[in-house]
Amino acid sequence: MEKNCTSIVWFRRDLRIEDNPALAAAARDGKLLPVFIWCPKEEGQYYPGRVSRWWLKQSLIHLQHSLKSLGAELVLIKAESTLSALLDCISAVGATKVVYNHLYGMFLPSLMSFFANYYILCGVSGNHPISLVRDHSIKQKLVELGINVQSYNGELLFEPWEVYDDNERAFTTFKAYWDKSLNMEREHVAHLPPWRLVPAEGKVENTPIEALGLENESEKSSNALLGRGWSPGWSNADKAFTELIQHHLLNYSKDRLRVGGNSTSLLSPYLHFGELSVRKVFQCVRMKQVVWKNEQNSVGEESATLFLKSVGLREYSRYICFNFPFTHERSLLSSLKHFPWDVNQAHFKAWRQGRTGYPLVDAGMRELWATGWIHNRIRVIVSSFFVKFLRLPWQWGMKYFWDTLLDADLESDIIGWQYISGSLPDGHELERMDSPQIQGFNFDPEGEYVRQWLPELARMPTEWIHHPWDAPLTVLKSAGVDLGINYPKPIIDIDLARDRLTEAIAIMRQNEATSNAANTNGTDEVVFDNADTNEENLAVVKKNTLCSSSRDQRVPSMQNSKNGIQNKKRLKLREDDRLLKDCKNGDEVSKMDDDLCSTAESSSTKKQMTNSRNSVCVPQNCSSMSSDAPYQVCGSSDVKYRWQEEIGTEEMSSKNGKMEQLKNLFLVLSFCK
Numbered sequence: 001m002e003k004n005c006t007s008i009v010w011f012r013r014d015l016r017i018e019d020n021p022a023l024a025a026a027a028r029d030g031k032l033l034p035v036f037i038w039c040p041k042e043e044g045q046y047y048p049g050r051v052s053r054w055w056l057k058q059s060l061i062h063l064q065h066s067l068k069s070l071g072a073e074l075v076l077i078k079a080e081s082t083l084s085a086l087l088d089c090i091s092a093v094g095a096t097k098v099v100y101n102h103l104y105g106m107f108l109p110s111l112m113s114f115f116a117n118y119y120i121l122c123g124v125s126g127n128h129p130i131s132l133v134r135d136h137s138i139k140q141k142l143v144e145l146g147i148n149v150q151s152y153n154g155e156l157l158f159e160p161w162e163v164y165d166d167n168e169r170a171f172t173t174f175k176a177y178w179d180k181s182l183n184m185e186r187e188h189v190a191h192l193p194p195w196r197l198v199p200a201e202g203k204v205e206n207t208p209i210e211a212l213g214l215e216n217e218s219e220k221s222s223n224a225l226l227g228r229g230w231s232p233g234w235s236n237a238d239k240a241f242t243e244l245i246q247h248h249l250l251n252y253s254k255d256r257l258r259v260g261g262n263s264t265s266l267l268s269p270y271l272h273f274g275e276l277s278v279r280k281v282f283q284c285v286r287m288k289q290v291v292w293k294n295e296q297n298s299v300g301e302e303s304a305t306l307f308l309k310s311v312g313l314r315e316y317s318r319y320i321c322f323n324f325p326f327t328h329e330r331s332l333l334s335s336l337k338h339f340p341w342d343v344n345q346a347h348f349k350a351w352r353q354g355r356t357g358y359p360l361v362d363a364g365m366r367e368l369w370a371t372g373w374i375h376n377r378i379r380v381i382v383s384s385f386f387v388k389f390l391r392l393p394w395q396w397g398m399k400y401f402w403d404t405l406l407d408a409d410l411e412s413d414i415i416g417w418q419y420i421s422g423s424l425p426d427g428h429e430l431e432r433m434d435s436p437q438i439q440g441f442n443f444d445p446e447g448e449y450v451r452q453w454l455p456e457l458a459r460m461p462t463e464w465i466h467h468p469w470d471a472p473l474t475v476l477k478s479a480g481v482d483l484g485i486n487y488p489k490p491i492i493d494i495d496l497a498r499d500r501l502t503e504a505i506a507i508m509r510q511n512e513a514t515s516n517a518a519n520t521n522g523t524d525e526v527v528f529d530n531a532d533t534n535e536e537n538l539a540v541v542k543k544n545t546l547c548s549s550s551r552d553q554r555v556p557s558m559q560n561s562k563n564g565i566q567n568k569k570r571l572k573l574r575e576d577d578r579l580l581k582d583c584k585n586g587d588e589v590s591k592m593d594d595d596l597c598s599t600a601e602s603s604s605t606k607k608q609m610t611n612s613r614n615s616v617c618v619p620q621n622c623s624s625m626s627s628d629a630p631y632q633v634c635g636s637s638d639v640k641y642r643w644q645e646e647i648g649t650e651e652m653s654s655k656n657g658k659m660e661q662l663k664n665l666f667l668v669l670s671f672c673k
């Protein structure tokens, strides 16, 4: 440890005082200069959206005040290059050391083809975000200049390069990953907040927060509303977390099933910007879990377990993106690359504007637009509709979420979209189609959520609220709904969407078979592009990571040697085989967030996947409500029992026969998955 040195503390997404390893280390070592460098050029296509920038701005103000109170002012810098800004700081204060906490986003300057239309639409072009690669290269350059650089894990329970299976391969299913993580030895280091900071000597120009450009004039009025509902900043994060522990955690398992109101912790934006230490969150909830277990409080224990699983999903998102760094643009299961997406910008627009004609989807999209926030279940419903009903490329939806969510977080966003798109071995099956109408009656049985966000449907009777297109004209008239005029007719018919998805899957399988056959015969020359290189070389990460010490930040190696070409085809196939095998051997494999993310499934229902998925899981008349019970083929009391166990006590309000019919249909559909 270097004592009495001057350090630069490079803040990024670790905007807190407490349990901040980089800050703690610099405070121990002597004088310090805390800096935050805003370099829009380096954000590239992942330049944050309005609400996310608003949050960042408020958090920085908060952190600035706190650091000032401790003795060292946070210097804000707007720069063209992070490296040059750091070098300027180093020379201005005579620093000999730079410390920072790791980020894990690893996005390569490569294939942006999927985004092309989206970017054209938005008038965006340019660079690619490269936090992890960028950090690594900055570190190398600083070290070359004789600067001591130390980086720390301030954002995760486990570094993504610490958790591997017995064959030292990266896990590709959440359950296996999380089981392993929970059984790993953990270093229990708590970094107490420094009680005093000694500021570095020397002068660095501090950019006023307004001049950083995080919020432009036209955004201010919309942003003002955000301040009424949210209080960014590390000490507010702390308050929110304390409130959760004291009052809401106990009933988390039950409450989180409601889509309206504050039914979950709402901690995600704090966690994204590192205003809350995930270690602290884990530790406190784990303690609650132990206490509730001792007290035989099963509700509390289940709630704590589920909450820890949610935290695990956040960890897993970093893990997958680190170990499979192509996941922001390609699915983990490569079959999806043969899927015939429908590049339909009119549909994309209707979805964004909440004008699809499906009330629950539209309510979700309007809430997102108005507030920057939607409940996890609504995220699943709108994204599922996007991919399965509209067959729009999931990457577009992922980017739109990135642009609009208050808690926009690339890794969680990617995992969320891949989960619902059939791209993960333990995610939703590609075949699965959840009718928004049925989802509506399940998760918004009284239609309150829809009425809140779609004022044009405010007077629709509950019976018709989730499928106004079926309502008699007299009902529509008395509710003031003129379909196609003040509320759209469905942009796609459910039966048609189902047929198209079935066709698209058939085409995908055919394309995949042709491509595999061509590869096996050696007739198809492998195009040596980044896409192939990344997937293959990064599949086995542990041995390939570049690092200097066990604590160091690692970067997956990207070998692009000519020798690699020989093995490319075989390795690629092997990797996909492995992913599928992981899934098929899945007696123990459950959907990664069956209790958290999904709208209907349970881990056990995964095992009940039938052979005739297409015809059974997407039944002809899933939308019609007039179906009697042609789907009973999959129902079994055993499955039903387990399903009820997991989805639990939630009773659908079923005041009339139609609702009951929908409920039955929903149950049967769920069993089929």
Ligand SMILES: Cc1cc2nc3c(=O)[nH]c(=O)nc-3n(C[C@H](O)[C@H](O)[C@H](O)COP(=O)(O)OP(=O)(O)OC[C@H]3O[C@@H](n4cnc5c(N)ncnc54)[C@H](O)[C@@H]3O)c2cc1C
Pocket (backbone or CB within 6 Å): 256, 264, 265, 266, 267, 268, 269, 271, 272, 310, 311, 312, 313, 314, 315, 317, 374, 375, 376, 377, 379, 380, 383, 401, 402, 405, 407, 408, 409, 410, 412, 413, 414, 415, 416, 417, 420, 593, 596, 597
């Ligand atoms: C399509 C899609 C896109 C998503 N995009 C994002 C995103 O951009 N940013 C984001 O933070 N989350 C995203 N999620 C995950 C999840 O919806 C949110 O983390 C959650 O709704 C945040 O609310 P909360 O803090 O009240 O969660 P809680 O239920 O209280 O969970 C506690 C914490 O666990 C983590 N967590 C919970 N669920 C997940 C999950 N499925 N994946 C990763 N972490 C999870 C979050 O950090 C969350 O704050 C996405 C999910 C889907 C299906």
